[in-house]
Amino acid sequence: MFDSVLFTGIVTIIVGVGGMFAYFWLSNMFLDKVLFPASGPNIGRNINRATAIRPWLFLFPAIFALGLYLVVPVGYSAWLSVTSGVAEDGGWYRNYSEIFQNRTFRVALLNNLLWVLVVPAGATFFGLVAAQLTDQLSWGNIAKSLIFMPMAISFVGASLIWSFVYHPSIDIGVINAIRGLFGAEEGVTLIDGQIFDSFLLMVVLIWIQTGFAMVILSAALRGVPEETVEAAIIDGANPFQIFFKIKVPQIKGTIVVVWTTITILVLKVYDIVAAMGSQYRNLEILPTQMMQYFDSGNYGFATAISVVIMVLVLPVMVWNIRQARAEMR
Amino acid sequence: MENIAGQKSSLGIVTHVATFLLVLIWIIPTLGLFVTSMRDQDAISQTGWWRALQGSPQTYVLSAPVDDQVQDGDLWVVELNVFEGASAEELPEDIMDRSAVASFGTSRLRGPSTDPGETAEGRGDLMVTVQSNGDLRATSPERFDGPLVLPMALVAPPQLTTENYSEVLTDMNAEERAQARDQGATLTDMLFSDEALFGPFINTLTVSIPATVIPIIIAAFAAYALAWMDFPGRGLLIAIVVGLLVVPLQLAFVPLTIIHSWFGIEKSFLGIWLAHTGFGLPLAVYLLRNYMVGLPRDIIECAKVDGATDFEIFLKIVLPLSFPALASFAIFQFLWTWNDLLVASVFLPSDTESTVMTRFVVTNLLGSRGGEWHILAAAAFVMIAVPLVVFFTMQRYLVRGLLAGSVK
Incomplete structure (x- = not known):
């Protein structure tokens, strides 16, 4: 059991780290070579577009993780606090009024x-x-x-x-x-x-x-x-x-x-x-x-x-x- | 100016003393538990840890032979050393190594009540003097007819032991370990037994290493974009990251439990790795961006002119140059994930097979063995050891990270 936990940990590090680098490398390649290649008739426009998109490639994993693990939960928690538990069949404020009592x-x-x-x-x-x-x-x-x-x-x-x-x-x-x-x-x-x-x-x-x-x-x-x-x-x-x-x-x-x-x-x-x-x-x-x-x-x-x-x-x-x-x- | 110089030197002594006292107050609590973790279970409840190095006195009843008595005037005299010859044979070995008499007496009933160097009176005008090194002189008006029976408190040498650590790591005391070994159990069997601390130790390692490595990479790419790429909304994103720095984790627990359950990873290692990654990202992005923005613009622009892509610049120039900031964050995140109790309580199952040390100590040890300080102290130091090593070897980066995060 413990051996397998350690093993999963090591695999996670390798997959996680390798996966991240693969993502950044492949997505950059895709952007430069396939989507907007810096050649052909539209070279100027392509380079500009690639430059506009690239920051979001770099930012995407961080924005995704921050969004899913911090931004969404803040809103979701606020929502749950006025809709779940005793708030379901009372007013939206019921959870708050009850804890304060x-x-x-x-x-x-x-x-x-x-x-x-x-x-x-x-x-x-x-x-x-x-x-x-x-x-x-x-x-x-x-x-x-x-x-x-x-x-x-x-x-x-x-x-x-x-x-x-x-x-x-x-x-x-x-x-x-x-x-x-x-x-x-x-x-x-x-x-x-x-x-x-x-x-x-x-x-x-x-x-x-x-x-x-x-x-x-x-x-x-x-x-x-x-x-x-x-x-x-x-x-x-x-x-x-x-x-x-x-x-x-x-x-x-x-x-x-x-x-x-x-x-x-x-x-x-x-x-x-x-x-x-x-x-x-x-x-x-x-x-x-x-x-x-x-x-x-x-x-x-x-x-x-x-x-x-x-x-x-x-x-x-x-x-x-x-x-x-x-x-x- | 002489006056001022004079003031300084007298103040200097005060500074030394005040600092020394402050440091003393700061390390005594840790020192106390550390010494306790190496003391015998009985010794912990008998004397304070600050007496550990003095050794604790234990009472023995010695019988000193009177074969060598001589007559000196009216008196019969016996002179000997209690740590030598026949009287020493009944003493345990460890007393002999660092022998000292703490007190003695002449009656078993009254016990050892006389300090070494003084004279105790006994029945029939018996006079006994014992020095702390064990030299004994006894006088009596009548001939001694049997050995002198004297209660004595002897100071056992301080007994520092690693037994507590073995016990807490295997959940078996010395006897039980010997028994288990007789029944063919190997060391691995013992370390991985159900209530042993070694399993949680491995789990803590398993949680904290991926939870440290993964956010670094995600954050490094994002920090590069926020520091060196121009795009609309950059300022807003930085402001959001700064805001997220202080969001209480508690807000995320209920929603993430629900979201994780959709994917079947609530209460799992994958779940806690992802959670720690998400919670660590704001600090990682913030620290790394602040550092990367300070790198010299020339290097990066030269590379761009030479035709390097952003990906190459990041990988070959910015990442290696940012090593100090990466190290700072890595230390923060490692200490935080290693020491964390709250996130582990929410995202990991509570059984011993997958729990971490902090949780194991709070739920298993504090609950059922709350009074057994030899166990608690050893467990505490198993838990503290790794962060302390990281702290003392990497302190430089830790300080730098703190300063980058707070002082402008």
């Missing part, structure tokens, strides 16, 4: 908003501090590497790592052991479904994302012109003033990019809550709710929640597109 959904929405507020702020803050600190040191690159490392660790792996830190035994969990140093006799269960336990899960994502923020902000900090810093030193600014009043304002744009990138990620995060708090309703967020309805086959509620997530993402999406357009001009 559900207390767990409202808790999930609230939790999601908390995640969106806390995680990008925390990761950006620590990333900025780490960038500023490490840039001044000879061993800064090693420090950077180690802070960046959690990026490579899966959310599930990170959840295990932190569950162990939060372990309720005073002899096993680091947090409880630290409480022990300050005189606590027995360990406490840190994650037991209280609503504020969400913050303990957020720590995991901050821990992962700080490296990302650090790398990008460090590059931006290095781009801050020397003269502005020197001028501030001569005017007698202390290091904190230099950092917060000279450097940070100059990298505001990058900070916003980092912040929004992490915000998008936070809205999609599912694994951490699924691994660390799946048994507690108070810790739920929209993606875990969505997956519950998806797994139980309630497509009406599932698509409605995914549309809610999309609406939360929409402002960032619009802003991103405007940024990209501004850059191309």
Whole structure:
């Protein structure tokens, strides 16, 4: 069984890669040699037409895949959310009105908003501090590497790592052991479904994302012109003033990019809550709710929640597109 | 200016210390689980992982022979080392390698309650002193008539073991493996047994490699067209790609489940490869286009003048020059597909034969063996190992990719 799975994988790579190249090569050949050959009486017109069509040959597989796997599903989900499930024999809004009446959904929405507020702020803050600190040191690159490392660790792996830190035994969990140093006799269960336990899960994502923020902000900090810093030193600014009043304002744009990138990620995060708090309703967020309805086959509620997530993402999406357009001009 | 220079050096020390603390906080969680993954199951529940290198004390009852007792004034004296001679014979080998006395006592009931170097009193004015290296001196006003029976806590050397990894990869502990081997099971049989982690490991590899390679090629052609070909609608297409970068995957789950079922590929490897390809494309096209647009215009125009077709230019000039960007995306996509739980939950069947590691850990291990940290820790590091190797060897490209994606 496993051998055959591996075998299918290898065949897929060969067929996929070979197929793609064959497609591009053959379609170009067909265009140049058969459809609009660069010879004969209409040579000028043919070359022009071939040039007009060729980009679409290059783009076709990507457009097809993006269309089928992202564009169509967005529309289809929106459609299903107003036509399937309870919406079939009620108003189109029934899926939405019912999920909003559900207390767990409202808790999930609230939790999601908390995640969106806390995680990008925390990761950006620590990333900025780490960038500023490490840039001044000879061993800064090693420090950077180690802070960046959690990026490579899966959310599930990170959840295990932190569950162990939060372990309720005073002899096993680091947090409880630290409480022990300050005189606590027995360990406490840190994650037991209280609503504020969400913050303990957020720590995991901050821990992962700080490296990302650090790398990008460090590059931006290095781009801050020397003269502005020197001028501030001569005017007698202390290091904190230099950092917060000279450097940070100059990298505001990058900070916003980092912040929004992490915000998008936070809205999609599912694994951490699924691994660390799946048994507690108070810790739920929209993606875990969505997956519950998806797994139980309630497509009406599932698509409605995914549309809610999309609406939360929409402002960032619009802003991103405007940024990209501004850059191309 | 001297004043400023002085400020800098004092601040320098603060910077070093602050950075060190930050790095420490960042690696301690990982380090803790890593050390735990190599500790004995019992040791994990007895002492914290930060004590792993100290070894954990275990209590033994030693009987020290009194054959060499001598009379010194009013007292009978015995001097010996507990790690040598007859008293050592009852100790296990591993204690002997790095022997140290953590505490001792004179009564089995009270146990080892005296610290090494101090003197414990016993029945009949018995006085016993034991040093941490095992040197013992016992005095008594009367002649010793039998061996001294002393409870002692001895520090076992730290026991780091790879047993947890063997157990989680085969789902059998050492005994069960020996039994299975006696019954003629080969290593392959054990690795591919039903609840072993090795199968999901292979599955993860099977998911992530095609899911990394295929989108690269599709995206490279598209990125070339968007960077170097002129056609109406190019700006709009780029804007759409940027927009799709942030579309939540959740929107695609229900529709794709329905669409895949039309073709009979819901819950299959083909389905997840296609899904990962679709979901990875926006980033791939975006990263590669941004990189390709920055290639020198002269090279491409020269080639065009020399009569090269777009296909040749792409294959022979642009693709090789874009290697750094291709590598960046490949790393992103590999890490993302290897670490993914969500897409695998939707597009792959949940049975052990075709599930991936993340899902296996969450549904099989966290559920049924949630308290068995020797298993969970080893499983976590089997899962993390490959991305960490990729990360540390290819970090340069990863950083470059991040910067290309976010900083202009």
